[in-house]
Amino acid sequence: MLRSERSTLRRFLALYAFLTLALVLLVSVFYYRSEERIMLLRRKAQVADYAADQIKRLRRLHEHFPRERTYPRDPRFRSAIYDLEHVQIFSTMRNNVVDFRRDIYRHDGVIHFVKLLDSYYLGAKYLFIEIPDDRTWFWTTLGKTALGAGVALFFLALAGLYLARLFLSPMRRSIELLDRFIKDTTHELNTPLMTILANVEGLDPSALDARQRKKLERIDLAARTVSTLYDDLKYVTLESERPARDTEFNLKELIEKRILFFETMFRAKNLELHTDLRPVVIHADRRLIARLVDNLLSNAVKYNRRGGSIEITLRPGELSIRDSGRGIPPEALREIFDRYARFDESEGGFGLGLDIVRRIAQRYGLKLSLDSEPGKGTEVRVMWKDVES
Amino acid sequence: MRRIVFLLLVFIGFGMILSAKTTIFDRNCVSCHRRKGVSLRRTFMNALLIYSGEKNMKAGLKYFLRHPSKETSVMGEEYFRTHRLKAPTTLTDSELDAALDTYWQRYKVIGNLR
Known part of the structure; x- marks a missing residue:
């Protein structure tokens, strides 16, 4: 809900x-x-x-x-x-x-x-x-009143539940409609997206001239953006209820792989990347943590200014991703982790990213903190209890 | 001679003491009721039956004493077969109030039940 x-x-x-x-x-x-x-x-x-x-x-x-x-x-x-x-x-x-x-x-x-x-x-x-x-009448009356009130409250509570459903049904219907649309779209996106990515990866950039290499890079960037979005949609609509396959893995390695995946995007926006990553082993579903990291990185890229910077810090018990973007207005902060909540319409998206981050964080009991200053940037911190500390 | 003067003074002194002890109520009401053989207790209890409270009773009796009539009397019709209606009182307002206060204090029920 x-x-x-x-x-x-x-x-x-x-x-x-x-x-x-x-x-x-x-x-x-x-x-x-x-x-x-x-x-x-x-x-x-x-x-x-x-x-x-x-x-x-x-x-x-x-x-x-x-x-x-x-x-x-x-x-x-x-x-x-x-x-x-x-x-x-x-x-x-x-x-x-x-x-x-x-x-x-x-x-x-x-x-x-x-x-x-x-x-x-x-x-x-x-x-x-x-x-x-x-006072015998008093106790008799009190008993009858309590019984009557209890029965009345029970039926009124049932009526309340029915009314609440009735009351919320238009809102629920709109959300279900949107969910169904996304689900259907996601299903249809898979094959063409995989085809594009496979073909782009199959091309040899050294065999192309500079102009064509640039075009290929753009196609690769667009395909990766759509791929991230596709992964998000797939998680929200199809995989979120799937049981997690938790294993121990090095978070540093995973982050480095995801940075590599986003490299084309960093380059496209001319972003300077600063990383300070220490080896941290965590026990979780690698696929879910990858979604969490991807969404935080994707936001840091999307809402950053051209030529800005991204700082990624990993310490035992804390992951921090800071961007130098436009920041989030204070009034939007309260609902920023809600599904379909979008404070900036200038960038594409469905408003799923931070909802996914919140859901994964909830699943593993991670604490989320979001500090943002309009015009200066945003820092998202993911904290967990480090077993080694 | 001296003895006569002394006895006269003693007699006058006793008279003054006695007159100071008798109230307006005693001088003006008790003497008359006694003469006519009408019990003040009985009139009080009859008045209580009609007027109930102290202020109400005093006001009712005061009006009756100023303007006596068979209709406003607390005595029944039987009483007037053998007695005449009394004449209006000649007492001043303050004297009448004082007499009624004494009457209430002397015959009241409040404080006299056990």
């Missing part, structure tokens, strides 16, 4: 997850509230009976006050009376935080039922009945 695809998918999934969670949370809150209301309504009928009993007792106390001063108590509930001005007259309640606006509510482990008195016995307008909230 390309980084642009990943980024789009990540944004879509983040938004979808946020909306899904918000929706599930909202529904859960509504469900919880409704269950709480149902529980309170069930308790209300019971507590209203307690209130009726208490009112009778208050009436009796009112009539016998002050001879009788003992506030009526009941083992089934606690209670409190408040006057019209919300001043507490007497209370046996455990929780005296009261709400005069609601008829029944939960607060801090108790249920309060509020009854408005028609006759203000002992001056009481409000009678509060308090019973404990055993």
